[in-house]
Amino acid sequence: xxxxxxxxxxxxxxxxxxxxxxxxxxxxxxxxxxxxxxxxxxxxxxxxxxxxxxxxxxxxxxxxxxxxxxxxxxxxxxxxxxxxxxxxxxxxxxxxxxxxxxxxxxxxxxxxxxxxxxxxxxxxxxxxxxxxxxxxxxxxxxxxxxxxxxxxxxxxxxxxxxxxxxxxxxxxxxxxxxxxxxxxxxxxxxxxxxxxxxxxxxxxxxxxxxxxxxxxxxxxxxxxxxxxxxxxxxxxxxxxxxxxxxxxxxxxxxxxxxxxxxxxxxxxxxxxx
Amino acid sequence: xxxxxxxxxxxxxxxxxxxxxxxxxxxxxxxxxxxxxxxxxxxxxxxxxxxxxxxxxxxxxxxxxxxxxxxxxxxxxxxxxxxxxxxxxxxxxxxxxxxxxxxxxxxxxxxxxxxxxxxxxxxxxxxxxxxxxxxxxxxxxxxxxxxxxxxxxxxxxxxxxxxxxxxxxxxxxxxxxxxxxxxxxxxxxxxxxxxxxxxxxxxxxxxxxxxxxxxxxxxxxxxxxxxxxxxxxxxxxxxxxxxxxxxxxxxxxxxxxxxxxxxxxxxxxxxxxxx
Numbered sequence: 001x002x003x004x005x006x007x008x009x010x011x012x013x014x015x016x017x018x019x020x021x022x023x024x025x026x027x028x029x030x031x032x033x034x035x036x037x038x039x040x041x042x043x044x045x046x047x048x049x050x051x052x053x054x055x056x057x058x059x060x061x062x063x064x065x066x067x068x069x070x071x072x073x074x075x076x077x078x079x080x081x082x083x084x085x086x087x088x089x090x091x092x093x094x095x096x097x098x099x100x101x102x103x104x105x106x107x108x109x110x111x112x113x114x115x116x117x118x119x120x121x122x123x124x125x126x127x128x129x130x131x132x133x134x135x136x137x138x139x140x141x142x143x144x145x146x147x148x149x150x151x152x153x154x155x156x157x158x159x160x161x162x163x164x165x166x167x168x169x170x171x172x173x174x175x176x177x178x179x180x181x182x183x184x185x186x187x188x189x190x191x192x193x194x195x196x197x198x199x200x201x202x203x204x205x206x207x208x209x210x211x212x213x214x215x216x217x218x219x220x221x222x223x224x225x226x227x228x229x230x231x232x233x234x235x236x237x238x239x240x241x242x243x244x245x246x247x248x249x250x251x252x253x254x255x256x257x258x259x260x261x262x263x264x265x266x267x268x269x270x271x272x273x
Numbered sequence: 274x275x276x277x278x279x280x281x282x283x284x285x286x287x288x289x290x291x292x293x294x295x296x297x298x299x300x301x302x303x304x305x306x307x308x309x310x311x312x313x314x315x316x317x318x319x320x321x322x323x324x325x326x327x328x329x330x331x332x333x334x335x336x337x338x339x340x341x342x343x344x345x346x347x348x349x350x351x352x353x354x355x356x357x358x359x360x361x362x363x364x365x366x367x368x369x370x371x372x373x374x375x376x377x378x379x380x381x382x383x384x385x386x387x388x389x390x391x392x393x394x395x396x397x398x399x400x401x402x403x404x405x406x407x408x409x410x411x412x413x414x415x416x417x418x419x420x421x422x423x424x425x426x427x428x429x430x431x432x433x434x435x436x437x438x439x440x441x442x443x444x445x446x447x448x449x450x451x452x453x454x455x456x457x458x459x460x461x462x463x464x465x466x467x468x469x470x471x472x473x474x475x476x477x478x479x480x481x482x483x484x485x486x487x488x489x490x491x492x493x494x495x496x497x498x499x500x501x502x503x504x505x506x507x508x509x510x511x512x513x514x515x516x517x518x519x520x521x522x523x524x525x526x527x528x529x530x531x532x533x534x535x536x537x538x539x540x541x542x543x544x545x546x547x548x
Contacts, residue, residue, distance in 0.1 A: 008444050009361055016355030016415075023412035024377050027389030034392055082288050085281040095285075102292055104516040106473055108493040109509040113295035116302065116310030116501055126311060154292070212382030215475060219497055229384040229476075236388050236480065246392070249385050256382065 028253075034246035047247040057231075061251070064227040067146070068210035072157075074150045075206050076199065079157035083198075084191070086158070087165045096162060103155045111219050114148045115139065118220075140222025148220045149213060156209075157202040164198025165191070200263040207263075208256050228252045300513065303506035310501050320507040327504065330492070336403070337472065337489045344410035345467035351411070352418025352467075353460055357452070359419065360426040379416045386413060387480030394481060401483025409481050410471045417470065418463030425459030426452075458526075465523050469516075 038044045051057050086095050102110070117124050118138040125138065138144055168191065176186040212229035223230075228248060235245030298310075303321070307314035324330060355375065362368045378386060390412070394405050429452070437451045453460075475490035482491055489512075496505055 004444055005361075009358060011444075012354040012358035012361070014354075015351040016358055019351055019355070019412065019415055020371075020374055022393075023390070023408075023415075024374055027386075027393045028377070030392045030396060031385070031389045078288065081281075081284060085285050088281070089285075098289065099292070101517075101520065102296060104469060104473075104520055105296060105513055106475075106490060106493070106509075106516075108475055108490045108497070109299065109505075109512065110295055112493060112497045112501075112505060112509070113299040115497060117295060117298060119310075119501070151291070151295070154288075208380070208382060212384045214384060215479075215494060219494070229382065232384045232388055233479075236391060242392065245388060249388055252382060252385060256380070260380070 031246045031249050034243055035250045037243060039243070047243050050244065051247050051251070057248075060226050060231060061228065063225065064211055064229075064231075065255070067142075067149075067225055067227065068207050070146060071149045071153060071210045072203055072207045074146065075153045075157040076202065078150070079154055079161055079202065080199070082154075083158050083161035083165055084187075086162055092162075092166075096159075099155050099158050099162075107152065108215070110152060111148060111216055114144070114151075114220060118144055139220060140224060142221070142225060145217060145221035145225045148216055149210060152216070153206045153210065156205040160201035160205060161195060161198040164195040164201075168194045204260060204263040207259050211255060212252060228255070296513065299506050299509045303503060303510045305503060305506075308503060310503070310506070320503040323504045324507045324511075330504070330508065333487055333489055333492050336486070340403075340407055340410055340488060341468050341471035344407055344414055344471045345464050347411045348414035348467045349418050349460055349464040352415045352463055353422050353453075353456070355415065356419045356422035356426060356456075356459075357448075360423060375416045375419050377416075378413050379420075383474070383476030384480075387477040390477065391480045401481055402486045405481045405483065406478055406486060406488065409477050410474065413474070413477060414467035414470050417466045418460070421463035421466060422456055422459040425456040429455050461526060462523075465519070465526075469519060 035047055036043055036045070038046065082099075086092055086099070089095055119125075125136065128136075172190055172194070173186055176190045177183075181189065211227060212232075213227050214229035214233045217223065217225050217227055217230045228251065231248050232245050232252065235241045235248065302310045304316050304318070305314055306317035306319065359368060359371050359375070362371065386409075390405075390409050391401075393399075394401060399405055433451055433455065434447060437447045442450065473490070474488075475494065478488050479491055479494070482488070487495075489508075493505060493508070496502060
């Protein structure tokens with residue numbers, strides 16, 4: 001019997017293990033390897049030295065983090081009240097479905113819609129001119145980048161917050177009110193702390209992709225905002241400097257890991273402590 | 274109190290309008306008789322006619338769906354095998370190692386996946402094109418299938434497997450007659466997620482597509498860089514309809530699965546008592 005079990009496990013492991021080695025481990029090792037070598041395959045730290053000594057790269061990294069931070073704050077400010085109010089509706093599952101539905105639509109198409117809305121002769125400018133505001137170039141600005149990126153990320157922030165709010169026992173809110181807390185105190189002292197896991201999950205779901213956006217920076221931002229993602233794409237597909245591109249990739253992975261450590265759900269460690 | 278709630282509803286209303294405005298805008302202008310996304314020039318289906326006579330776009334639509342179908346099928350098979358393997362692991366630490374490895378591609382930014390796959394294909398001397406895109410789509414869809422199937426395995430009644438074993442079923446019979454039917458809703462959900470992941474993907478495909486082969490996302494990107502063409506609006510409307518149908522299909526299946534699950538547990542319980 002154990003032998004047949006071993007055979008069975010081997011049968012399952014073959015395709016899955018092959019995938020793990022070829023498409024999970026190997027690409028990451030290769031990326032790290034590329035970032036640590038020169039064109040002719042010698043080991044070097046030159047790429048990292050170049051990255052950390054160049055003002056342009058450091059400024060780009062800072063900008064990328066700053067914009068990802070702004071996008072996360074904007075989506076959080078819009079999403080928290082939305083998730084909170086959605087949770088009080090009667091048919092909340094239906095409304096939640098309506099929030100999720102736009103995420104099923106191809107990202108490129110949503111971005112494309114904004115090109116039409118924001119262009120100089122587009123709908124927003126036409127609408128503004130009704131109030132006598134002169135048409136302006138709304139596309140290819142930092143603001144349009146923030147707007148479109150936030151628009152795309154909002155459902156990914158609403159969903160985890162909604163789920164964590166839905167898990168809160170409504171009696172806790174009633175108890176808080178009974179004990180004399182007003183609406184605001186209940187929200188701040190009871191609801192918000194209890195929904196922290198959702199907020200953290202939302203931040204994780206928005207911040208990391210925002211660091212690596214590259215399509216929106218090109219189509220909407222007009223290359224004014226260079227994110228880490230744009231820089232990687234540029235090095236790989238335009239200037240063909242894969243070694244430096246891989247270095248930026250490794251830095252993006254490090255940024256991702258740091259974000260995940262900060263937004264980790266500390267429930268387990270608290271239980272242990 | 275009730276006044277406050279009204280303010281809340283107004284806020285929600287605004288959020289929903291903003292969420293759907295760009296999509297509606299795209300759809301409405303696909304029926305515009307004019308050629309730009311401004312100034313309504315009357316209702317017309319001419320952009321749909323353009324779309325259906327554009328053989329390049331039609332070919333790309335076909336290959337995009339082919340990639341999605343093939344990649345989600347293969348990812349479902351490999352992912353199910355992976356879920357079974359992880360489920361059968363007894364050692365908790367090894368199990369956690371496999372689960373973390375599994376989740377790496379789910380949390381990695383698309384750009385990293387794309388760039389590292391590009392290095393991989395180049396190092397292996399693999400030509401970029403249909404196959405490299407297909408392999409990449411399979412690769413990034415596998416972990417989601419594993420995550421969809423694993424909970425079903427954990428919910429599975431262990432005595433079912435034990436009973437099959439006692440009754441003399443071999444490995445294959447146990448898998449095909451007992452385990453697979455029980456976890457099939459999870460596999461189906463995984464297949465569906467993989468399908469939509471593949472249809473939606475832009476960044477990874479963009480890196481590994483090479484010159485000869487394109488998918489819809491990449492094509493829309495290159496067309497959008499040249500400016501607005503209402504043919505893309507017509508295409509968006511069709512794709513929106515397809516997405517709606519897919520979501521509906523998924524909901525019908527998942528609600529039916531829940532109903533089946535209730536029925537099957539009711540049937541299973543007396544049976545396992547008999548054992």
